[in-house]
Amino acid sequence: MADDLLSAADATDSYSAASIEVLEGLEPVRKRPGMYIGGTDERALHHLVAEILDNSMDEAVAGHATRIEVELLADFSVIVRDNGRGIPIDPHPKFPGKSALEVILCTLHAGGKFSGDAYQTSGGLHGVGASVVNALSDTMIVQVARNKEVFEQRFSRGVPQGPIARIGAAPNRRGTTVIFHADEQIFGHHRFKPARLLKIVKSKAYLFSGVEIRWKSEIDDGETPREATFHFPGGLADYLAETLTGASTYADRPFSGSVDFRRQGAPGKVDWAVNWTPARDGFIQSYCNTVPTPEGGTHEAGFWAAILKGVRAYGERISNKKAASITREDLLTGGCALVSCFIREPEFVGQTKDRLATTEAARLVENAVRDHFDTWLAADTKSAGAILDFLVLRAEERLRRRQEKETARKTATRKLRLPGKLVDCSATNRDGTELFIVEGDSAGGSAKMARDRTNQALLPLRGKILNVLGAASSKMGANQEINDLCQALGVGIGSRFNVEDLRYDKIIIMTDADVDGAHIASLLMTFFFTQMRPMIDKGHLYLACPPLYRLTQGAHRVYVADDAEKERMMAKGLGGKGKIDVQRFKGLGEMDAKDLKDTTMNPRTRKLIRVSIDDDEGGETGDLVERLMGKKPELRFEYIQENARFAEELDV
């Protein structure tokens, strides 16, 4: 015993100041690249070019550069050159002996875009982009042409390979040239793809008509041009026209425009283009300060709000009553939109800036677009009429589909082949209905008594469902439990899944609070994640939280979820007299119906966890699922117990 204590003390001693690491310079970037560029995969690799190109774009948008060149070399190095002001090279006042360039390239959070003096609306804002690329490149060379001279400094993995040096004269040139080669130690076998780079380059040119971008590639992929020059005076309208080439559209010319707030004394600008087509699904691509925001954000919200209000108001003006039923969802079917805004100090989610969070942007964009849209609709009545008719049709279709679904639910129990063991609810409308997926028949027994039969249905699953992750889809289709599940849910799997077909509002996995239960829950979640992903994205999947213990002391009774809470309650007492009686529920089936109802099923007293997926890329969550479904059941259990990705929802 004493020995044990001693060794514990030793362990404590060795955990001292010496264990606390402080990562210096750019070390943190190399240690945790994912935190700075969202991973080390192909997407992250290409993001390196975007970071450097964004700096040149910021120079262009600020009015200091008109030309940018991007070149992919045979050894997969990338050159980005602009004719802007050139990164400052004079000694930095705060870092004696270092040039501003070295400080920028080797220090996180060094930049000229914090105050808004040197740049007004920049894509850059954290002062980390260039230094992150430097840290993750085995070679980086930066050349600056300023005051008729050219200076150069070389780096490797974020470390200067010598001081900045003058390397020649540049009587007619100015600007910055960055040449870098991504470090294989970080990105492994991933290589730049010409087509992907070209796409990034081209979209930048569309976003700012004041810049010309030249592209060159020494790598031939057989489809991407080796050289091209992009300059689009027509901006987003040109972009949209190109994207919709060959498709028939409802407006002859897209509704496009540009509002510059500088005239109203505030820095900022909104550009947009939208058209509707019956030929393809709708889409929206949005940008803020030329940075693409694939997950949308406030600027997109403002844009659709303006369009929706405009369409409804126009309908009212021409006495088309049906226009009032158009929703944002209808605008998106067949609506193809590009929205780009330039604002000061944008707030993004994450360093890779996938979503815009600036609240003000919603109002800015809505105001900018709204007036123009009204005028445009009034001026081009032919296009306006065609768009309105199309949208009204979409709305009617949507309403009809919903109605059909409601009738389908009503008759489903009789007409559809529903699995025999499904205990359905009596509600005819999907809204507010819940399907509990329970483990085994005995749990099903008490759950049947505990449920509210109007809106709570039950599907008992026998044993463990097939570990679908490793199964070929033919095997999956042949699995009885999975077939029953799909029939009860009213949906198909994989590409045949349509979230609209779901027969219930909430799908609740209710398994025992033990290792086996956790395993079944994670199998089910894996299945839903890989085969019915939109069900999770749309927030239909939940986990029930049954208790593990019931503690009774006289007339007082509480339920607790785990051992820790049990210990706490035991120490604290329940407020009654005498011994505390502890009952551990081995399974949900052991609980009487009243207990199960109070703790786990009754919306007024239960707790539910909504299953959601982090903002990370689908790919990473995919890896996580692979890992969890690996050999060790404990891991899966932890997943359920600790998963911080679950958004808690108290149903109280």
Ligand SMILES: Nc1ncnc2c1ncn2[C@@H]1O[C@H](COP(=O)(O)OP(=O)(O)OP(=O)(O)O)[C@@H](O)[C@H]1O
């Ligand atoms: N091509 C360039 N021309 C002129 N100045 C540049 C150029 N590239 C970088 N800079 C200067 O270097 C600073 C740091 O750039 P860096 O990419 O590290 O961060 P950022 O662009 O400020 O922000 P973010 O981390 O969001 O990209 C910029 O703020 C700018 O002052």
